[in-house]
Amino acid sequence: MSESSSEIRDIELTVNVAKRRGKAEPRLLLVDFLRHELGLTGTHVGCEHGVCGACTVMFNGHSARACLLFAAQANGADIVTVEGLANPDGSLNVLQEAFREHHGLQCGFCTPGMLITLTEHLRDNPDTTEEEMRVALSGNLCRCTGYEAIVEAGLDAARQLRDAGKERA
Amino acid sequence: MKPAPFAYHDPTTIAGAAELLGRFDNARPLAGGQSLVPMMNFRLAMPDHIVDLNGVAELAGITVGETVSLGAMTRQRDIEFHQGLAEACPILREALLQVGHRQTRNRGTIGGSLCHLDPAAEMPAVMTLLDATLHAAAWNKLPRQISMRDFAVDFMDSALEPGELLTRVEFAPWAPGHGWAWREFARRHGDFALAAAGVLVALTPRGDIDRLAIVISGLGPRPVRLTSVETAAAGAKANDALVAAAVAAASRVSAQDDIHASAAYRQRIAGVMAERALRAAFERARAGSPAHV
Ligand code: FES
Numbered sequence A: 001m002s003e004s005s006s007e008i009r010d011i012e013l014t015v016n017v018a019k020r021r022g023k024a025e026p027r028l029l030l031v032d033f034l035r036h037e038l039g040l041t042g043t044h045v046g047c048e049h050g051v052c053g054a055c056t057v058m059f060n061g062h063s064a065r066a067c068l069l070f071a072a073q074a075n076g077a078d079i080v081t082v083e084g085l086a087n088p089d090g091s092l093n094v095l096q097e098a099f100r101e102h103h104g105l106q107c108g109f110c111t112p113g114m115l116i117t118l119t120e121h122l123r124d125n126p127d128t129t130e131e132e133m134r135v136a137l138s139g140n141l142c143r144c145t146g147y148e149a150i151v152e153a154g155l156d157a158a159r160q161l162r163d164a165g166k167e168r169a
Numbered sequence B: 001m002k003p004a005p006f007a008y009h010d011p012t013t014i015a016g017a018a019e020l021l022g023r024f025d026n027a028r029p030l031a032g033g034q035s036l037v038p039m040m041n042f043r044l045a046m047p048d049h050i051v052d053l054n055g056v057a058e059l060a061g062i063t064v065g066e067t068v069s070l071g072a073m074t075r076q077r078d079i080e081f082h083q084g085l086a087e088a089c090p091i092l093r094e095a096l097l098q099v100g101h102r103q104t105r106n107r108g109t110i111g112g113s114l115c116h117l118d119p120a121a122e123m124p125a126v127m128t129l130l131d132a133t134l135h136a137a138a139w140n141k142l143p144r145q146i147s148m149r150d151f152a153v154d155f156m157d158s159a160l161e162p163g164e165l166l167t168r169v170e171f172a173p174w175a176p177g178h179g180w181a182w183r184e185f186a187r188r189h190g191d192f193a194l195a196a197a198g199v200l201v202a203l204t205p206r207g208d209i210d211r212l213a214i215v216i217s218g219l220g221p222r223p224v225r226l227t228s229v230e231t232a233a234a235g236a237k238a239n240d241a242l243v244a245a246a247v248a249a250a251s252r253v254s255a256q257d258d259i260h261a262s263a264a265y266r267q268r269i270a271g272v273m274a275e276r277a278l279r280a281a282f283e284r285a286r287a288g289s290p291a292h293v
């Protein structure tokens, strides 16, 4: 029989390569745990029912909606949030820089989710077509940009990452 | 917009999960959470106990042989990327690519989708098309099998008894070289379809129909097979007359009005989807070899 309770649990997990710990009652959503318990407010909360994608994080290597996970489920998990994307020296990474360059954001509310979604998409599909990229972004809503600039930024980042790969080879 | 309080349980075995579900009133199993958690956030669902199945390793896994078996906790993502499955049963991936989005398929499970039983959802329709058998377990009861036709009882209502747990779904794949197609119409990619059609077809060496299955979903509370068309088709030509009969039958499936579309519109779209799916499936069956999607 498993452990069970309605009481507050200790949660230990890895966030952006660092070991973190915090407390969560069972109903606490992962996104609220990240923001309020760990102070990582880069991950945004939009709709709270899995529609907008603003809360997207990497959960054990795959993108997931942090408003549809309970913090209790993240015990032992490996999570990457938007705070973990920049280069080690703190400068913007290729994808983030491409967003800046192409005006891939206006208010910035959707941006953390967009960046995580595209990080996974570019990792798994380095030769992505524009069509594939649009499908990949279909789970992330943006109320400002009209998406064109986001797609341009993503495609530009894909090109740059491919070129960098070729240089290294 | 926050869930009501509940007690959280994380069993690691089917027996453990079944016992928790059997012992507690108002307990709900948590699979991928892509439907249940939104309902909890809205407080449309307020379980007192959540039995998280994500740690029950024996509930997940894919085996492909004489029959295909999918553990209830198999992620949609793992089905999507399984090469053996794509060869044995290519319609599964074609339909799955219309299920939600990358992020939701990464978490969502086959069992969760089947038990949630949204009337427009793809997986219940595909399992209806494949005449799948569902395996259920319960505390202090013998495991039992339920055919997909009996499983989908009514609007979001499955044949599972309170406390019963879906453990896996099983079906016999069609012979290599069969034709398949999933076609649906949705407002936006990843939305639930206004109407959808799935087709499986096997042709004789002469190119006539050997075996045909057609499913329509999104119209009524549960997926519907066009049984009369299927039966009449055996031995018939894969031609326009057959397509016309299927279109007529698809647009007679009883439908409901809702805020997204009128019943008449859905029926018309069902006919169009049936025609597209049939023609695509015929073409693939003629091309003969299971294509690599
Ligand atoms: S806040 Fe999670 S999808 Fe909108």
Ligand code: FES
Binding pocket: A104, A105, A106, A107, A108, A109, A110, A111, A141, A142, A143, A144, A145
């Ligand atoms: S930049 Fe404002 S929502 Fe996307």
